[in-house]
Amino acid sequence: MTRPTVLALGATLAVIAGVACSDIVAPNRSQRYDWRLVVNYDSAGLPFVDTLSFHWPRNHLPVRIWVEDQFGLPGHVREGIKLWRTAFLYGEWDGVVVSDSNTADVIVRAVQPPPQTIPASVPSCVGATDVDTVNTRFQLRIPIRVYVFPSIPGAPDLDRCFRIVAAHELGHSLGLFQHSTDSTDLMYGVPNVEGLSQRDVGAALNAYHFRADMVPVRP
């Protein structure tokens, strides 16, 4: 090798050695709210307060969602899927609208929610998600049932309301079982934002990287 070549080779190695000492720094994930389901009984049905975490297993993805074709709900649910997908960096969750309700993991109906569910209420529409942990508490019965319904039919903001409530209920169906206490979050009890906050993203990521207590089961 000639002297200039040796110098150039040495310089290249020196540059590599000089800069090759950096790792990417992950963000702080502490912005979140509690997503876990609070239950007030144990497996025997006796009083016992516990918190149960759930996320869809990787081998169950994409989550199959059947949507009743009313009030433009299929479009709103598709938008909700697209929105929640952005919360995840590593493909932890994905959803797809399917045409067969018999094989669906989540069923979205355009009917009045049953009385035992806790609704997310926006002035012109209402939504709810029915989560059944079965008696063992370690199983989540699928399909998860979601309800979205207009409370003021013909209201001018009904379309926006459906969009927000569909995305909110989709959040419950992916494992965020609690409401946030911050009105800037999509998962606030009376949601009024169309996007995900950092806290929504943080809660979703935490739910999917925390050991799940429940597995989905089909009766």
Place this chain on the structure above:
Amino acid sequence: MRLITTTLALAALLPTALAGQARYSAAFGFTSGTKLAQDRIFQDIDINQRPAPTFTLGASLPVSPRERAGLEITLGFGQTHVKEAGFPTVNGPSFKTLGFTAGVDGPLLGPLRYRFGAGLVKYLASHEGIFRQGAPLLLSLTLGSDCHIYTAGKVGVAARLRYDYQRFSTDELRSSGFARTQDVHRLGLGLALEYTR
């Protein structure tokens, strides 16, 4: 045709008089690399890359009695996989890498030749996961060596070792709050068919 034009243009810029022959090469091999990113959500998460089949086309011209300068264009087919303690390892987005490297090579020892250079690597990926907002264009520094194992007239076969270094990040990682970049070291092994005109 474009490759030849580019090579000739490069040659025109070099101060040394060109007296020798152009050498063209086509290579196939596999390139393995260190992790692309790391995260921590309760547990450490590593975004690794699987060994990527890699195709390389090259052209070089002599710039001195011993050294040659040339270009290499590399196409790699990569796949990410996500490793997290307590969770099954799963595949992440797949990607392609298209690399353009200008470099110099020369004799090292016996049949061995060294090569060093610099260039650009463009990641090509569908808009998902860490590539949701697009795939990056990165600077790369390369080192390598060729070992000529067979020569017959104008045609030869060489075993090829290539190392490159890049600093990886994506727009999606940055907008998710990731700071700095991840050093990525890649090592490739392959076989090259060379033709000297």
